[in-house]
Amino acid sequence: MTSAPATSPSATSPSDERVGSSRLLDRLVVRPEIGALLGALLVFAFFSVVTEQFLSTGGVATWLDDASTLGIMAVAVALLMIGGEFDLSAGVMTASTALVTAILATRLGWNVWLALFASLVFALAVGALNGWLVMRTGLPSFIVTLGTFLALQGLNLGITRLVTGSVQVSGMRSTDGYSSAGLLFASTFTIGGTSFYVSILWWILFTAIAGAVLVRTRFGNWIFAVGGSALSSRAVGVPVVRTKILLFMTTAGAAWLVGSINILRFTSVQANQGIGLEFQFIIAAVIGGCLLTGGFGSAVGAAIGALIFGMARQGIVYANWNSDWFQLFLGVMLLAAVLVNNALRRRAERVRR
């Protein structure tokens, strides 16, 4: 603070304004969710024009519901990806948690709430194990969670067959606490004569919390930092290990939420459910602007990515097309979103020079 202030205020204020206005566009363009938002608008407009049911309240309720459980997972997976890690066990975990709840409640006669709590503890433990293994061994999380994915898949089938003699658990309807738990996780609410599933509210709530954590809290800052450069982060005192383990636990916790929603709504669960979903979560997160390399992305973007999924899947049904086309659509959508995101980021990088 010696001689600098004498010249700087007059020199900086006009330049600040200039920087400000050019940065507005600059910032808009580098928002990670911009590609997903454009895609969502496009898909929405397309199916609104092509089909009649798509815009009806019943139609909206259907595709929002389809997007909701996927969206919860996509947002959690996005946080993890921004933190620089993957979780391939996330899909099968939605079935594992549902199975734990169902077996405890239907076979051992536990109260549903108690079963749900036990299932949550199980999920968080597996998440912590994933994180601990990754951090402890330094192996890529892709490999470590591939291991837990396969292990959980085997456990799901093996234990279900041992306990029930079949590959499904059912009978939730007659368990203690089913109705009160169902109210929280699987009920519907009515707007304008159409019922919407409560899972949509969970999705919105989860996205809002994740978004706020990501951009408003220290922890959110650390998520970006450990994904961007774990070494630099450690050097300035960011608790890298704790941050990443918590992210794995968040993903597992989200899988528990989705598993609970499923088991309480359908009252039965197949032991082989959830397999293959893990890639849908990652795809939704990537459409939403997450980089596979970490350090960049958005929770809201991942939620929009899931919305695109839901709209397209249901839109194709309403259009009376064969659902085979969904995969093609998905592939094109993913490529388009990634290309758009990439092009915009390049452009933004040129702007600075």
Next chain:
Amino acid sequence: MTRSGTPLLAVRGVVKRFPGVTALGGVDFDVRAGEVHCLLGQNGAGKSTLIKVLAGAQRPDEGELRWQGEVVSFDNPMDAMRTGVAAIYQELDLVAGLSVADNVFLGHEPATAGFTRRTEARRRTRALLERLGHPDIPADRDAGRLSAANQQIVSMARALSRDGRLLIMDEPSAVLDQDEVRTLFRVIRELTAQGVAVVYISHRMEEIREIGDRVTVLKDGRTVATGLPARDVRTADLIKLMTGRDLEYVFPDRKPLDPTASVVLTVRGLAAPGRFSGVDLTVRAGEVVGLAGLVGSGRSEILEAVYGARKPSAGTVEVDGKRLRRGSVSAAVRAGVGLCPEERKSQGLLLDQAVYRNITVSTLPAFARFGFLDSGAERARSRELTTALDVRPPGVDRAVRTLSGGNQQKVVLARWLLRECRVLLLDEPTRGVDVGARSEIYELIRDLAQRGVAVVVVSSDVEEVLGLSDRVLVVREGRVVHEGPAQEIDESRVLDLVMEGTAA
């Protein structure tokens, strides 16, 4: 120099050993509050290790650090930072994707119940940037999108945000242009006026004279002089202190050059904007030509341009009288040019592949039969070479990663031996090679020359350039400032050219 009392940081008898090497063999010096203390020493004198010890990235094996008179020990960079020591490295360590303010306060964000107080972080960042004379850097810009110079300023702001009292700057001017260096010096002066101490590492005498207060000279991991007045000490004296170590390795004898040997490599007027210009170079078969210069002087870039990995803006490269297509590696390789890059590990070797595959990788077509590789032949040929070069441990199936630096370098050399190249470009051939293996590497390079290869060697180690080469070119700021037979110039003269650019 009337500042009295205990120094801010006192370094006493610091020793750091690595397997096979003693990097620091007893370093002593004091840093006072408010001074710029320059560290001077040749490559391998132990400067980088010392920085790491001071900044908590490495623990010393012996000796102690005293902070304001009290013994401290840093287990990690966080400890050092909490005490008030922060290093600003050449390879900048900001997190790209986070804003400037987020980077400055990363790990100690101002927060209420976990929620960051962004406005406060931004305001304090702006204040710090203003204190550093850079109110122009926007606090919410992505740090990865700043220029190197501005990133350096943000690193400094980060150190100050943690109440950094001692900043260690490792050749900060290497990534800056002249104007940026001037700004940096103004910042350093303002900081020292506020009582912050700076440990400044540089090779450039004019910088040391301009910004420095006192100088400490390191040689072979030891302090050989400390507390010299930066403005008055004679360059010749500093150079004498930096050189003149005991010879730890021998250079092979030079055979008198055959004056009729044909010119293999001819470079004329080679230039790349902002890197180097007007470079002429001819190398005869059997000749070793050395390029001496500081890191960043353009010497490595010249090699890259000859190899085609960097496209020159002007000039020609000819091998055996045939002109090479500009900026084409494959044209250079076809003409028989080989490069051993400075970053051997990242650019030159397939670390997880077997030794034999690393040797044959540039010659694979010779081992292919109907498109299939004859790995038996690859192994056999590699075995001959590794035996001849005495690669240890023997065995061509082990992964290159498991070899020591010297043996890895031998593998690279074996590759070019196998290829029977005409021109061999070596960038820092003994970096990371321990003293014992150096002589062997030198021997091999001489051998290659004897077989008629034209060799160009780049090294920061002046002694190495002089001992190994027949002819020496000194590069300073992208220009060749001296050319002549290696026997007719000595180490201090080269250092003088490199550091001052003026006649001694």
